[in-house]
Amino acid sequence: MSAELIDGKAFAAGLRARIAEQVPAFRAAAGRAPGLAVVLVGEDPASAVYVRSKGRMTREAGMESFEHKLPADTPQDDLVALVDRLNADPAVDGILVQLPLPRHIDEQAVLTRISPDKDVDGFHPVNAGRLVTGLEGFVPCTPLGCLMLLEDRLGDLSGLDAVVIGRSNIVGKPMAALLTAKSCTVTLVHSRTRNLPHYLAHADIVVAAVGRPHFVQGDWLKPGATVIDVGINRTDAGLVGDVDFDSAASVAGSITPVPGGVGPMTIAVLLRNTLVAAHRNAGVPLAADI
Numbered sequence: 001m002s003a004e005l006i007d008g009k010a011f012a013a014g015l016r017a018r019i020a021e022q023v024p025a026f027r028a029a030a031g032r033a034p035g036l037a038v039v040l041v042g043e044d045p046a047s048a049v050y051v052r053s054k055g056r057m058t059r060e061a062g063m064e065s066f067e068h069k070l071p072a073d074t075p076q077d078d079l080v081a082l083v084d085r086l087n088a089d090p091a092v093d094g095i096l097v098q099l100p101l102p103r104h105i106d107e108q109a110v111l112t113r114i115s116p117d118k119d120v121d122g123f124h125p126v127n128a129g130r131l132v133t134g135l136e137g138f139v140p141c142t143p144l145g146c147l148m149l150l151e152d153r154l155g156d157l158s159g160l161d162a163v164v165i166g167r168s169n170i171v172g173k174p175m176a177a178l179l180t181a182k183s184c185t186v187t188l189v190h191s192r193t194r195n196l197p198h199y200l201a202h203a204d205i206v207v208a209a210v211g212r213p214h215f216v217q218g219d220w221l222k223p224g225a226t227v228i229d230v231g232i233n234r235t236d237a238g239l240v241g242d243v244d245f246d247s248a249a250s251v252a253g254s255i256t257p258v259p260g261g262v263g264p265m266t267i268a269v270l271l272r273n274t275l276v277a278a279h280r281n282a283g284v285p286l287a288a289d290i
């Protein structure tokens with residue numbers, strides 16, 4: 001292995017510490033803590049772990065955590081009614097509905113019900129539109145976390161060639177929009193792209209969010225490339241990413257591991273978005289960007 005490891009776990013811990021430092025100023029100005037409501041429907045074990053971590057880290061940052069755990073057979077109307085109550089609750093600055101939802105629930109119907117001003121996941125179409133048009137809004141946590149790791153590693157990204165693998169609304173599309181806003185030349189490729197290695201051969205930055213274990217091969221990469229692996233695939237061999245780590249690490253300049261790379265950034269950025277939401281909702285200016 002010649003690539004340097006990008007330690008997302010350590011970066012995320014630092015970000016959470018910086019957020020926690022800013023919470024007392026918000027409390028003093030607003031007379032209350034920033035509040036995050038997290039809604040879990042069903043018993044998906046991984047989701048339950050993520051929701052527990054979100055609650056714990058929210059409290060550790062000095063914020064208020066409101067957890068709503070609903071049974072798997074909750075009717076969609078009940079979930080929507082809960083979102084409506086959270087939209088109207090002045091103690092709640094951010095609302096997150098943990099995905100995936102059970103199959104009987106129309107995900108878009110629920111996500112579009114969340115007030116865009118409390119949409120700390122950045123999944124509402126209003127926030128997606130704000131992102132592509134360069135307006136202030138909320139950016140999905142995982143791609144914003146990837147961008148933070150990239151800027152920390154590379155500094156100014158302007159002019160770099162970036163390839164994003166995957167076209168989901170949660171990672172691929174917002175990632176491409178964020179890199180475009182940073183003046184990268186962005187190519188978005190996906191499962192139907194022909195001759196994928198052709199595109200990767202010129203990429204200074206590769207963000208893999210395709211959901212296939214060990215998909216990206218080291219000999220597809222440009223030597224020295226910065227590789228961000230968003231994949232979290234549970235296999236018999238444990239948790240693995242979308243990048244074939246061993247072959248990629250011998251070609252890349254730097255690379256995120258799985259676990260310990262992008263994953264921890266997701267919750268740290270969620271806390272960041274919640275603090276930003278609290279400041280905006282309370283009309284209290286943020287002292288510094290985080």
Ligand SMILES: Nc1nc2c(c(=O)[nH]1)N[C@@H](CN(C=O)c1ccc(C(=O)N[C@@H](CCC(=O)O)C(=O)O)cc1)CN2
Pocket residue numbers: 046050096097098099100121141142232239258259260261262263264265266267
């Ligand atoms: N409403 C949302 N649902 C989901 C999101 C999201 O951003 N909003 N993202 C994922 C799950 N997720 C947070 O919700 C998440 C995924 C992974 C991690 C993480 O820290 N991963 C660790 C490994 C942990 C493990 O063993 O599973 C790592 O990569 O090091 C945190 C949060 C889908 N749903």
